[in-house]
Amino acid sequence: MRSYIIKRLIYSVIIAWAILTITFILLRVGPTSPVDRYILNIAAKGQDVESVKQAIEARYGLDKPIIEQYFIYMGNLLQGKWGWSFSASMPVMELIGSHWIYSFQLILLATIFAIVLGVGTGMLSAVKRNTKFDYAASFLSFIGISIPGFWLGLMLILVFAVYLGVFKTYYDTRFPIWSLENLKQLILPVITLGTGELAGYVRYTRSAMLDNLRKEFVTTARAKGLPERIVIGKHVFRNAILPLVTIIMFDLGSIVFGGAYLTEIVFGIPGLGQVSFNAIFANDYAVVVAVTLIGTFLVLFINLATDVFYTYLDPRIRYE
Amino acid sequence: MKVAYLSDDRMTGGTVLEVKNLKTWFFTHRGIVKAVNGVDFALNKGECLCLVGESGCGKSVTALSILRLFDSPPGKIVEGEISYSGADLAKCPVEDLRKIRGKDIAMVFQNAQSALNPVFTIGDQIVEQIKTHMDVSKDAALQKARSLLSEMSIPQADRALKMYPHQMSGGMKQRAMIAMSLSCDPGILIADEPTTAVDVTIRAQIMHILGELKTNRKMSIIFITHDLSLVREIGDRAAVVYAGKVVEVAPVADILRNPAHPYTIGLIGCLPDISTELKRLPSIPGSTPNPIDIPTGCAFHPRCPKVMDVCRKVEPELLNISDVQAVACHLYDSQGSTK
Amino acid sequence: MNKGLALFLKKITGPFYINRRLAKYYLDRLKKNKLSLAGLGFIVLLALVGIFGPLFVKDPQKSDFNINNLPPLGFSIQESVYDIKTDTFTTKVIAGRPDHPLGTDSKGRDMLAMLVSGARISLFVGLLATGIAIFLGTFIGVLSAYLGGWADNVMMRFTDVMMTFPFFLLLVLIVFIFGPSLAIIVLVIGLTGWTGAARLIRSEALSLRTRDFVTASKALGASDARVMFMHLIPNVISLVIVMATLSIPGVIMAEAALSFIGLGDPMSTSWGTILNAGQHSLDTAWWVAVEPGIMLFFTVLAFNFFGDGLRDAFDPKADI
Numbered sequence: 001m002r003s004y005i006i007k008r009l010i011y012s013v014i015i016a017w018a019i020l021t022i023t024f025i026l027l028r029v030g031p032t033s034p035v036d037r038y039i040l041n042i043a044a045k046g047q048d049v050e051s052v053k054q055a056i057e058a059r060y061g062l063d064k065p066i067i068e069q070y071f072i073y074m075g076n077l078l079q080g081k082w083g084w085s086f087s088a089s090m091p092v093m094e095l096i097g098s099h100w101i102y103s104f105q106l107i108l109l110a111t112i113f114a115i116v117l118g119v120g121t122g123m124l125s126a127v128k129r130n131t132k133f134d135y136a137a138s139f140l141s142f143i144g145i146s147i148p149g150f151w152l153g154l155m156l157i158l159v160f161a162v163y164l165g166v167f168k169t170y171y172d173t174r175f176p177i178w179s180l181e182n183l184k185q186l187i188l189p190v191i192t193l194g195t196g197e198l199a200g201y202v203r204y205t206r207s208a209m210l211d212n213l214r215k216e217f218v219t220t221a222r223a224k225g226l227p228e229r230i231v232i233g234k235h236v237f238r239n240a241i242l243p244l245v246t247i248i249m250f251d252l253g254s255i256v257f258g259g260a261y262l263t264e265i266v267f268g269i270p271g272l273g274q275v276s277f278n279a280i281f282a283n284d285y286a287v288v289v290a291v292t293l294i295g296t297f298l299v300l301f302i303n304l305a306t307d308v309f310y311t312y313l314d315p316r317i318r319y320e
Numbered sequence: 321m322k323v324a325y326l327s328d329d330r331m332t333g334g335t336v337l338e339v340k341n342l343k344t345w346f347f348t349h350r351g352i353v354k355a356v357n358g359v360d361f362a363l364n365k366g367e368c369l370c371l372v373g374e375s376g377c378g379k380s381v382t383a384l385s386i387l388r389l390f391d392s393p394p395g396k397i398v399e400g401e402i403s404y405s406g407a408d409l410a411k412c413p414v415e416d417l418r419k420i421r422g423k424d425i426a427m428v429f430q431n432a433q434s435a436l437n438p439v440f441t442i443g444d445q446i447v448e449q450i451k452t453h454m455d456v457s458k459d460a461a462l463q464k465a466r467s468l469l470s471e472m473s474i475p476q477a478d479r480a481l482k483m484y485p486h487q488m489s490g491g492m493k494q495r496a497m498i499a500m501s502l503s504c505d506p507g508i509l510i511a512d513e514p515t516t517a518v519d520v521t522i523r524a525q526i527m528h529i530l531g532e533l534k535t536n537r538k539m540s541i542i543f544i545t546h547d548l549s550l551v552r553e554i555g556d557r558a559a560v561v562y563a564g565k566v567v568e569v570a571p572v573a574d575i576l577r578n579p580a581h582p583y584t585i586g587l588i589g590c591l592p593d594i595s596t597e598l599k600r601l602p603s604i605p606g607s608t609p610n611p612i613d614i615p616t617g618c619a620f621h622p623r624c625p626k627v628m629d630v631c632r633k634v635e636p637e638l639l640n641i642s643d644v645q646a647v648a649c650h651l652y653d654s655q656g657s658t659k
Numbered sequence: 660m661n662k663g664l665a666l667f668l669k670k671i672t673g674p675f676y677i678n679r680r681l682a683k684y685y686l687d688r689l690k691k692n693k694l695s696l697a698g699l700g701f702i703v704l705l706a707l708v709g710i711f712g713p714l715f716v717k718d719p720q721k722s723d724f725n726i727n728n729l730p731p732l733g734f735s736i737q738e739s740v741y742d743i744k745t746d747t748f749t750t751k752v753i754a755g756r757p758d759h760p761l762g763t764d765s766k767g768r769d770m771l772a773m774l775v776s777g778a779r780i781s782l783f784v785g786l787l788a789t790g791i792a793i794f795l796g797t798f799i800g801v802l803s804a805y806l807g808g809w810a811d812n813v814m815m816r817f818t819d820v821m822m823t824f825p826f827f828l829l830l831v832l833i834v835f836i837f838g839p840s841l842a843i844i845v846l847v848i849g850l851t852g853w854t855g856a857a858r859l860i861r862s863e864a865l866s867l868r869t870r871d872f873v874t875a876s877k878a879l880g881a882s883d884a885r886v887m888f889m890h891l892i893p894n895v896i897s898l899v900i901v902m903a904t905l906s907i908p909g910v911i912m913a914e915a916a917l918s919f920i921g922l923g924d925p926m927s928t929s930w931g932t933i934l935n936a937g938q939h940s941l942d943t944a945w946w947v948a949v950e951p952g953i954m955l956f957f958t959v960l961a962f963n964f965f966g967d968g969l970r971d972a973f974d975p976k977a978d979i
Contacts, residue, residue: 018820023832030836129393146960148912150919151952154938158949162942169941216434219389224449224500225422238439258827262916266938276828277920280835292832295825303823315439315484 001318005308012304019296023289024073028066077293083286087279092290095275100294101177103271107260109190114197115248121198122205123240126213127232137202144199149259153192153266160188171269193263197251204247208240215239242314249306253299336540337363337386337425337508342400342410343564344385351612355381357564357619359400360638363508368534368541370551370572372587373561376608379544382561383510386542387421388414423453426501430513432493436485442469443481446500453504468499472529491522498529502537509533510542515550527553548591552576560584563609563619566638570645580647582624618650626651688972695968701961709782712775719776719928723767728944730755731762731770738943764933764947765940774954777930781958784845784914784929785907791849792910793903796856801895803857804864805883815861822854830913834922841924848913856902863895897973904966908959915955930955 076082082092125137161169167188175182212218213236221231261273268274272291279287311317344356356378363369371379384390386402386409402409404425409417429435437445446465447458456464462481469477472495485493494514501509511530515523531554533539543554551558555572560581568581579585586604606623609615615622621631630650638648689695730736732755739748755762761770803814833847867873876885917923918931919938930951937948 014816015820015823018817019823022820026833026836031838142960142963146908146956146963148915148952148955148959150916151934151948151955154934154941154948155952158941158945162945214391216429216431217437219384220427220429220435220497221437222389223387223421223427225418225420225452226448227418227452235437235440239437242439253823254826257825258916261827261831262919265920276831280831280920280922285835288832288835292824292828295828296823299823299825313439315441316486319484319487 001311004311008304008307012300015300016297019293019300020074020077021070023293024070027285027289028069082290085279085284085287087282087284087287092286095287096272096290096294099270099272099275101271102173102269103260103264103273105177106186106189106193106263106269106271107256109186110193110260111197111252111256113190113194114201117194118198118201119205119244122202123209123232123237125202125206126209129210134206137206141199141202144195144202147195149192149196150262150266152195153189153263156188156192157266171267173270189263189267189269192266193256193259196259197256200251200255201244201248205240205244208243209236212236212239242310245310245313246306249302252302257295257299334365335362336365336404337542338401338403339382339386340401340403342382342385342402343398344381344390344395345398346390346394347396348394353394353611354564354614355395355611356385357611357614358635359561359564359566361559361566361569363540363542365507365540366534366538367556368530368543368554370555370558371542371544371561372546372548372551372558374546374608376611377561378564378611379561380512381564383427383512383542383544385410386510387425387427388417389421389427419453422449422501422506423504424506425508425510426504426506427510427512428494428497428501428514431517432490432497433485435497436493438485441482441484442488442496442500446481446496446503449500450503464503465499468503469496471502472496472499473525474499490518491525494518494522494526495529498526502533505537506539508540508542510544512544513546516545516547530554548576548587560587563614564611565619565648567620567648568646569638574645578645580641580645580652581620581649582626582651583620586623618648685972689968692968692971694964695966695971698961698964698966698968701957702965705778705958705961706782708775709779713772713779716772716775717769719768719772721768723763728765728940729753729759729763729767730944731946731950732757732760734762734946736944761950762944762946764936765944766936768928770933770946770950773928773933774930774950776928777933777951777954778958780841780927780929781911781914781955784841784848785911788845788848788852788910788914789903789906791846792852792906793856793899795849796853796902797860797895797899799853800857800860801864804861804868807868811861814857818854818857821851822858824851826851827913827916830917831920831922834917839917839922839924841927844914844917844924848910852906852910852913856899856906859902860895860898863898867894901966901970901973904962904969907966908962911955911958911962 080093082096084090085092085095088095121137121141125134128134157167157169161167168185171185171189172181175185213232217239218231218236221235222228226235260271261276263269264271264273265277272294276288276291279285279291339359339361342356342359343354346353346355359378359382361369361371371382373379381390381395385397388397388409397410400410404420407416409420436442440448443462443465446468447461450456450461450464451458454461465481466477469480474480474492474495480488480492480496485496488496498514509530514530515526518526527550530541530543534541534554541554543550545551551572557569557571558575559566560568560575560583562583568575568579568584570580575584576588579588583604589602590604592598592601604623609619609622615632617633618624618631618636621627624631628650634650636648636650638646639652640646641652728736728738730753735752735754737750738753740751741748759769759771761774763769764773799814799818803811829851830847833851834843837843837847914923914929915931915934918929919935921935923929923932923935933951934948937944937946937951940947
């Protein structure tokens with residue numbers, strides 16, 4: 001297993017390199033060079049265009065051949081010099097550092113919410129197959145995966161904040177992260193982000209449980225005289241988790257980050273999604289690139305962690 | 321109906337399990353699958369009763385029905401009685417059934433790789449069973465597990481305890497499964513085709529183990545198979561099953577020498593004899609009926625060489641034709657003479 | 660070349676036409692699923708509205724501030740009007756009017772017209788972008804499975820890298836770089852969304868590749884391209900159809916999300932754009948946020964129901 005982990009690590013590094021390279025290509029292939037974007041903004045602020053242009057070109061080495069630019073770019077990124085955000089007037093790294101926690105808390109809480117409710121409902125659904133509970137759960141999960149997340153957020157705000165006044169319509173950053181008030185104002189965003197995830201988990205868990213419920217070792221477990229709750233809760237569940245873990249982690253990468261981005265914008269939570277959003281309209285490309293890269297590397301890390309975790313969970317792979 | 325008992329002095333321990341007119345039906349949207357449709361037999365102490373029949377005849381479902389292990393939304397015991405220790409297992413509450421499962425009556429299955437849970441070690445799975453039924457410490461349970469594995473001739477029992485099913489060979493897995501079933505010292509063991517999925521050398525080992533269980537532990541065994549040679553090897557008595565019904569019950573020697581039911585005769589006739597020269601392997605014409613659509617009257621009548629008019633309309637009862645043999649066939653009346 | 664194309668198309672549709680019993684079998688299975696038929700019905704309706712609707716409604720871009728913030732027909736809203744002369748606020752009740760049955764937004768644009776325009780765009784983007792993505796995915800998947808060896812390896816590693824980018828973040832980055840026009844959006848969604856299809860189709864093709872009919876045709880001297888197009892692809896068609904149908908909702912949501920955060924095509928009115936406007940008038944004109952969301956929701960739901968029904972109909976193991 002150790003050699004497998006090392007192989008995966010090396011592979012991840014290669015993917016990381018490929019990600020950075022692709023991003024570089026995208027940036028250089030684009031119709032407007034990063035310089036032009038800065039120029040637009042600088043010109044708007046009334047500074048001397050020519051000298052700024054020269055300074056930028058020198059800094060980013062844009063006058064050099066593209067291969068050299070590539071190495072400078074890679075060098076900068078690896079050293080943590082991720083550029084300057086002129087719209088926020090601070091290094092990009094600092095901007096990220098002060099805002100990542102808001103995204104993190106949202107994603108963490110939403111995922112916990114989705115896993116606990118989703119997997120739980122899925123398990124019950126599988127055990128109570130074809131009963132009213134099952135049909136209701138299936139139907140609701142269909143609705144859950146079809147509802148546009150950002151619209152759900154708006155509707156929740158409309159009902160609970162505008163009409164019922166239970167929550168505020170905006171996110172207040174005065175409250176410390178670990179306070180109850182902060183938790184309270186995160187309720188609607190967590191529900192918004194978590195619902196899509198949750199609906200998916202209900203369906204996947206139900207299907208994984210059903211697949212395993214018809215396996216022979218379940219009959220053996222019952223033949224041993226084990227109480228039904230142990231048969232389901234221990235024997236079936238422990239086998240059903242295996243594909244579930246992969247799916248949950250995969251969802252995290254493909255859907256949750258996008259969903260978090262939109263949720264932050266709807267609720268005004270100052271996380272990285274909001275930061276990127278503001279940067280787009282200020283033409284602050286370094287920030288947009290940075291947020292994209294962070295999201296991507298997180299997914300890479302999560303994929304690696306999932307692979308390792310999975311080999312640990314499944315003894316058939318752990319002991320070849 | 322009276323079930324035949326052995327008159328052999330050796331085996332007068334008495335009846336430990338009796339199945340009367342058992343019917344287990346599966347209610348599906350395509351129709352009712354009458355997998356078990358009138359099974360009668362009795363199991364005596366210390367004997368090995370073989371349930372013999374082709375695939376799909378209902379012998380496995382019969383075995384599952386004793387401990388009610390079949391899938392219960394579609395399946396249901398619609399009729400019949402399973403007498404064990406003064407209780408009717410067909411009707412008693414599931415809680416009582418759980419106390420018997422794995423403790424008084426244990427079961428081993430055909431395919432050890434799929435019957436064992438792949439994510440837990442063998443040791444864990446055995447200890448789990450012990451601790452469910454007996455109030456002992458984990459260490460004591462592990463000790464017992466270790467000694468059981470050794471008893472099954474599994475080498476390096478300590479290491480084996482920590483192994484996962486996929487790490488063991490086919491024979492080892494099967495023996496580990498048998499060891500697990502014995503962990504609470506059951507009096508009855510139901511073995512559902514335990515040698516079908518393994519090769520010949522392992523088969524010999526397993527059959528040897530089962531034989532030892534009979535002699536050393538005085539266990540009663542229900543052995544399910546389609547292989548008549550195994551019946552002769554280990555069986556004391558045999559019950560032939562066709563289309564969910566027991567059509568003949570007799571001691572093994574009698575059934576092999578003087579089969580009474582045309583189906584049994586046909587089955588034995590299918591065994592190729594090495595001393596004669598054959599151009600074609602003999603077989604019984606026709607095919608086994610679909611449990612959704614069982615023929616009226618005697619289920620075997622479409623294929624029976626001695627079919628009579630009454631066979632098409634009336635189901636024959638299982639009647640004794642001698643002290644030790646019983647048949648369900650219109651050819652015989654209760655005196656044992658052919659009509 | 661044309662003959663080849665015709666033959667290829669015939670090969671794809673042929674099995675359903677020639678073997679009518681098979682086609683009827685699939686159709687019967689599909690018909691049993693009432694929900695999926697309802698979904699199909701809604702889709703057809705939406706298509707009709709999208710194609711012919713703009714002929715019958717007003718101009719969605721025409722703003723008229725005199726009639727802004729009109730509620731839908733049958734609803735009324737209270738508005739506080741400040742009267743300079745008396746220095747007081749009086750509440751006026753404004754009711755919906757039949758000539759603007761779904762109301763108007765804050766700039767006085769007719770909601771019904773905008774929603775119809777949005778339907779057209781969503782369908783256009785949905786079908787076209789999905790077409791590109793599925794086409795790419797199928798092509799890469801089949802090619803990869805068929806060639807095997809290092810070519811397969813390289814293509815799958817590339818797919819891995821593209822899959823690591825969180826879908827929405829990548830979309831945002833590319834639209835930011837290349838500019839928000841409808842063409843770009845369609846292309847971008849198509850060029851980034853092919854990864855899931857490629858994976859699934861590749862594994863399906865892999866299991867087909869080892870089948871005897873492929874070996875037989877190669878033994879008869881068929882070229883690689885011929886085997887791929889004439890044998891492998893027609894056999895994965897049912898999977899492709901299901902994947903395409905189930906991908907459309909994701910594409911529609913992606914376009915709506917982009918428009919919602921302001922990265923949509925400024926020249927057109929899509930449901931996401933309306934939602935963007937509605938976000939700020941939740942208390943004064945709630946219908947601007949509610950209506951496009953309902954449309955989005957039902958469209959996605961319809962495609963999900965229909966796609967699910969298709970998948971069950973094609974799957975020989977599903978018990979219908």
